[in-house]
Amino acid sequence: MTLLYGFVGAGIFACALYMILSRNLVRMLLGFSMLATGVNLLLFLAGRIESRQPPIIADSARALGEAADPITQAMILTAIVIGFALTVMLAVLVLRAWRHAHSIDSRNVDSAESLGTPQEREPADD
Amino acid sequence: MTETVLLTAPVILPFVAAALVLILRARLAVTRAIGLIANGALLVASLLLFFYANGGHLVPLAVFGGWPQGISISFSATMPGLMLVVVTALLALAASIYALVDVGPRRRRAGYDALMLAMTGAVNGAFLTDDLFNLYVWFELALIAALGLLTLDRRPAQIDGAIRYASFSMLAATFILLGVGMIYGITGTLDVGRAAATLASQPPTFASATAAALLLGGFALKAGLFPFHLWLPASYHTGPITAVAVFAGLLTKMGFYALLLIFAGMFGVGAGGIGATQLVPVFGWIAAATILICCAGALAHTDMRRMLAYHIVAQVGYMTIGLALATREGIAAAVFYMVHSIVVQANLFFGAGLIRRASGSWDLTRAGGMARTNPLFALVLAVPVLSLAGIPPLSGFWAKFIIIRESFDADMAWIGVVALIGGLLTIVSMSSFWSDACWKEPRGKPVRRVPLAGLIAMTILSGATLAIGLMPQGLWTLSLLSSRALASIAGGGG
Numbered sequence: 001m002t003l004l005y006g007f008v009g010a011g012i013f014a015c016a017l018y019m020i021l022s023r024n025l026v027r028m029l030l031g032f033s034m035l036a037t038g039v040n041l042l043l044f045l046a047g048r049i050e051s052r053q054p055p056i057i058a059d060s061a062r063a064l065g066e067a068a069d070p071i072t073q074a075m076i077l078t079a080i081v082i083g084f085a086l087t088v089m090l091a092v093l094v095l096r097a098w099r100h101a102h103s104i105d106s107r108n109v110d111s112a113e114s115l116g117t118p119q120e121r122e123p124a125d126d
Numbered sequence: 127m128t129e130t131v132l133l134t135a136p137v138i139l140p141f142v143a144a145a146l147v148l149i150l151r152a153r154l155a156v157t158r159a160i161g162l163i164a165n166g167a168l169l170v171a172s173l174l175l176f177f178y179a180n181g182g183h184l185v186p187l188a189v190f191g192g193w194p195q196g197i198s199i200s201f202s203a204t205m206p207g208l209m210l211v212v213v214t215a216l217l218a219l220a221a222s223i224y225a226l227v228d229v230g231p232r233r234r235r236a237g238y239d240a241l242m243l244a245m246t247g248a249v250n251g252a253f254l255t256d257d258l259f260n261l262y263v264w265f266e267l268a269l270i271a272a273l274g275l276l277t278l279d280r281r282p283a284q285i286d287g288a289i290r291y292a293s294f295s296m297l298a299a300t301f302i303l304l305g306v307g308m309i310y311g312i313t314g315t316l317d318v319g320r321a322a323a324t325l326a327s328q329p330p331t332f333a334s335a336t337a338a339a340l341l342l343g344g345f346a347l348k349a350g351l352f353p354f355h356l357w358l359p360a361s362y363h364t365g366p367i368t369a370v371a372v373f374a375g376l377l378t379k380m381g382f383y384a385l386l387l388i389f390a391g392m393f394g395v396g397a398g399g400i401g402a403t404q405l406v407p408v409f410g411w412i413a414a415a416t417i418l419i420c421c422a423g424a425l426a427h428t429d430m431r432r433m434l435a436y437h438i439v440a441q442v443g444y445m446t447i448g449l450a451l452a453t454r455e456g457i458a459a460a461v462f463y464m465v466h467s468i469v470v471q472a473n474l475f476f477g478a479g480l481i482r483r484a485s486g487s488w489d490l491t492r493a494g495g496m497a498r499t500n501p502l503f504a505l506v507l508a509v510p511v512l513s514l515a516g517i518p519p520l521s522g523f524w525a526k527f528i529i530i531r532e533s534f535d536a537d538m539a540w541i542g543v544v545a546l547i548g549g550l551l552t553i554v555s556m557s558s559f560w561s562d563a564c565w566k567e568p569r570g571k572p573v574r575r576v577p578l579a580g581l582i583a584m585t586i587l588s589g590a591t592l593a594i595g596l597m598p599q600g601l602w603t604l605s606l607l608s609s610r611a612l613a614s615i616a617g618g619g620g
Binding site for chain 2: 048
């Protein structure tokens with residue numbers, strides 16, 4: 001079972017990395033979102049997924065018996081939130097880039113490359 | 127209780143100030159004042175913590191949530207994080223003074239103060255935490271704040287640069303998260319000290335090697351090391367110069383601090399640990415390639431921001447030599463270099479911003495005449511320029527000298543030779559930087575005077591560089607202490 005999950009995680013990772021290598025910025029964005037999913041699955045695996053009992057100590061017991069690991073679940077929840085924030089951030093950037101260049105091909109979004117060449121004039125700072 | 131307050135102040139203070147600034151964002155004079163006062167208070171708090179922790183007390187430790195140590199997230203005032211918190215506060219204060227001239231009402235309305243304070247808090251959090259996952263969270267917070275700062279003017283070039291920065295950093299974040307997850311899977315804990323103890327008691331396995339490789343890849347990318355250095359010169363030159371100066375000082379160094387904590391601390395490189403033995407030769411190659419390629423890259427540019435961006439990465443390469451040596455003195459040399467580099471890099475970007483202000487161009491071929499019109503500025507700028515080039519008696523000379531001495535001592539002469547070649551290229555690049563900006567006759571437009579606040583900010587940092595240069599013994603002692611503290615994490619318990 002663990003092996004199966006491992007391979008599924010690796011498969012998601014491979015697809016996500018392939019999408020990130022794309023020149024299409026939206027595809028890259030989706031790739032990142034998928035990458036976060038793959039990591040979450042693998043994190044889940046790190047906490048051993050066999051046990052399904054909630055981690056609550058029974059009234060009489062002193063120690064926790066067979067139970068799911070709460071720390072990985074807390075980690076995954078945090079990772080989902082951070083992944084969401086970063087994906088939104090990147091989506092905003094891609095939207096802005098599209099508004100300016102009218103293209104989501106990364107070859108056309110290249111204004112940072114030309115900045116700093118001697119021919120470039122730029123507006124004043126304030 | 128006072129200990130906990132003191133220990134968490136470098137994180138809580140900036141975040142509270144950031145929240146205040148957000149509430150009062152309509153009043154620009156108030157936000158500007160809060161930015162200044164909060165950074166001043168941050169410096170005082172960091173210094174108090176520093177002297178308290180070095181005053182013979184036990185290491186201040188705060189475990190959150192009432193758990194015993196090692197179960198939940200904890201902060202501790204151990205070296206080198208403690209020292210870096212003080213340097214961060216110094217840099218943040220200088221940046222807030224510099225911002226008085228560089229950050230106008232439009233940028234403040236766009237949220238400069240809140241973002242900068244949040245980034246400072248996140249950097250301090252990373253320096254103080256003992257928890258691997260918490261470290262990852264601070265990195266992401268700093269990244270989000272940095273992306274906001276980079277795109278403050280919403281110019282197309284900034285958006286483009288931010289896409290490059292964000293995509294590379296998100297990839298790094300994923301690798302780090304996966305590495306942290308694997309460490310948790312192997313050791314069953316996220317506490318650096320306990321994970322180190324468990325890793326030290328086991329022979330290295332395939333899983334621990336993979337985790338180490340993932341963490342190395344992730345944090346090396348954050349630190350801008352070869353072959354992941356390309357994002358940095360492609361994005362840093364687009365941002366507002368105050369923000370970029372702080373990035374240059376803090377963000378890559380934060381990545382390198384994590385490398386130190388993970389490899390010198392958790393995996394015990396330099397303390398006889400076997401956790402990452404196979405990775406140590408890789409550090410040497412990474413360091414050598416970073417230095418040579420980025421020093422050459424800096425020579426190819428005449429735009430000040432691009433040239434200095436390459437130098438940021440090259441300097442991280444020098445620090446990595448210390449890690450590659452895998453000796454206690456080597457690690458200490460890396461810490462020394464890190465402190466020197468934070469101060470100098472930020473100062474150089476401040477200087478570039480003022481040259482741009484006076485001459486109207488970022489391009490060195492159009493700049494000139496600063497020595498005649500602004501003699502004091504030329505003198506203050508000479509300190510970080512000569513320090514980066516490694517001219518005695520400034521801090522860069524000692525940093526390079528120690529790194530090269532240790533590499534010859536550790537029988538890795540080839541890497542010392544690489545460092546010397548890189549140093550030569552840096553001297554060429556830095557001398558052309560200063561003489562182009564200060565000595566050359568300006569073309570066309572008359573050179574204006576530089577604003578006083580910018581000069582004050584630079585003087586603070588140049589003073590720090592001079593102080594390190596004239597009294598290197600103090601910082602070297604602290605660096606040795608840092609190296610010992612990192613080694614004791616691997617020695618068990620932490």
